[in-house]
Amino acid sequence: MRLLGVVRYAFLALIIPAILSTIWLYLYPIAKNCHFPAAPSSYHGVAPIRLLALGDPQLEGDSSLPDPNAPLFPGLVGLRHRLWVEPLDKAARLARRAIKDIVTRDIPRYVQTQRKRLDLLGNDYYLAHIYRTTKWWTQPTHMSVLGDLLGSQWISNQEFDRRADRFWNRVFVDAHFWKHKAEGKELEDVHGWDFLDMANASQAPALLNVAGNHDIGYAGDVDQRRIDRFERAFGQVNWRIRIPHAVPQSNLTTELHLVNLNSMNLDNPAWNQDLYHATHEYLDQVINDTHTRSPRDAVILLTHVPLYKPAGICVDPPFFSYFEPRHGGGIREQNHLSEQSSGKILNGLFQQSSGEKRAGIVLNGHDHEGCDTWHNRFEADQEQWNHTRYSATNKTATGIREVTVRSMMGDYGGNAGLLSAWFDADAAVWKFEYATCALGKQHIWWAIHIVDFVVLALGLASVILSLLELARGRNVTLDEEKKNK
Incomplete structure (x- = not known):
C-alpha cells in the first residue's frame, strides 16, 4: 500500500x-550547563x-479574550424573526448579509478566540516547564517571583481567582507561598513582618512572591482591595525573613536578611496616602532594625520596580507618567523608583549605623529585558x-549590585535567575554571585511538542495501516484458497 510506505x-x-x-x-538546564555559581x-x-529568581510571568486571561457571554454568531441574533416579518426580497438580502458576516467576521473571530485560548494554555505549560525543569536540576533553597505574577491589575475578583488558581495548580504546581504564622513550627514571629527561618528551606522551599504593578497597580491606583486579594492568594506584600547561618570551620554565626519590599507605592503622589505611609513605615522599621544587627549580616532585597539610574544603563530609561487631576x-x-526613594533604600538597608557598607544585593523585575547595575559611592x-x-571589575569595589531579572516570558527567552550567597570567613563578609x-x-517549546504529536500520530497511523494491510492480505489468501478448491 503506497500510503503505508x-x-x-x-x-x-x-x-x-x-x-x-x-x-x-526536558534536560535543557544540563545541556546549557545551568547551575548556581559555586561557593x-x-x-x-x-x-x-541558592535563590531561584523568576521575573514577570504575567499570566493573561479573560481580558485578552472576547466576552464569554457574547453570542457565538452575532449575525444570527434576531435573524429568524426578521426573516419572518420582512418581505421576501428584503429577507433574501438579510440572509445574504448574515451569511457574509458569519463567513468574514464571526468564524474568523471564533477561530482567533480558540487560537488565543490554546496560546494561553500553552503559555502556562511553557512557564511551568521552565520552573519545574530549572528547579529540578539546580535544587534551590529559596525561590521568588519578582512581581507581575498576573497580567493586569484591572481584572475582577473572579478573574483574579481564576488566574491565581492557574498560577498555583498549573504553572507552579508543587509550590506554596510563605504562610508566615500558619507555619508556626518553622517561624518565630517577631513584629508581624519579621520572621526567623528555623526550617530546612531546601526540603520544600516556599515561593516568595513580590507584588508588581500588574498585580496591585502603581501608586496612583493601588488600593486596599487589591492588596488584600493579593495577600490572600500570594502572601504578604511586605516582610523580612532572617536566615541564621553557622559558618563552616569557624565559630562565627551570622544572618542573611531576605527583605520583600512593596515598591509600588514608595513614590508620591499616591492615590491612597494611608498605604503610602504604611509602606514607608515598614521600610523605616526594617532600616532601624537592620542597623541594630551584626555588621556581618547581609541583605537580599526583593522588589519589583528597579532603583533609579540614568538613561543608557538599562533598556528602560527613567520615566514617570501621572493620572489626570480629576482621577487623583x-x-x-x-x-x-525616584532618586530619593532609591537613596533611602541604599543608604538605609546597605549601610551600617557606623557609616560602613553592609553587604547585600538587590533583585527586581519590571524591565523585561533585564539589567545588571552597580551602585557605589567613593566616600x-x-x-x-x-x-x-x-562588570567583573566591580567585584573588588565597594558598592551594591542590582540585578533586574530578565522576564521568564517566551518573548524574552524564558529566563531564570540563579543567585548564590555564602559567607566568606576570611573576609568576614557575605559574597553573592x-x-x-x-x-x-x-x-x-511549541515546535518540539508539535513534532512529538505528529510522530505519535504517524506511529499510530502506521500501526493501523499495517493491520489493515495484514487483514487485506489474509482476505486475498483466503479468496485464492477458495478458488483453488
Missing part, C-alpha cells in the same frame, strides 16, 4: 529528531543559600550614589 517513511524520518529534541527540551571549597562548592493625579506608570559621607553597568539559565523562545 509514505507514513512509515515520514515516521522514520522524524522519530530520531523528535526523540533528541524532546530529550534536550568556595569550605562549602564543598555548594552555596548554602497619582503615578500612573514608572520605569524606576562614605558622599550623598549621591554613582550608577554604572556591572549571579547566573542565568534561559530555555529560549516559546516557539521552541
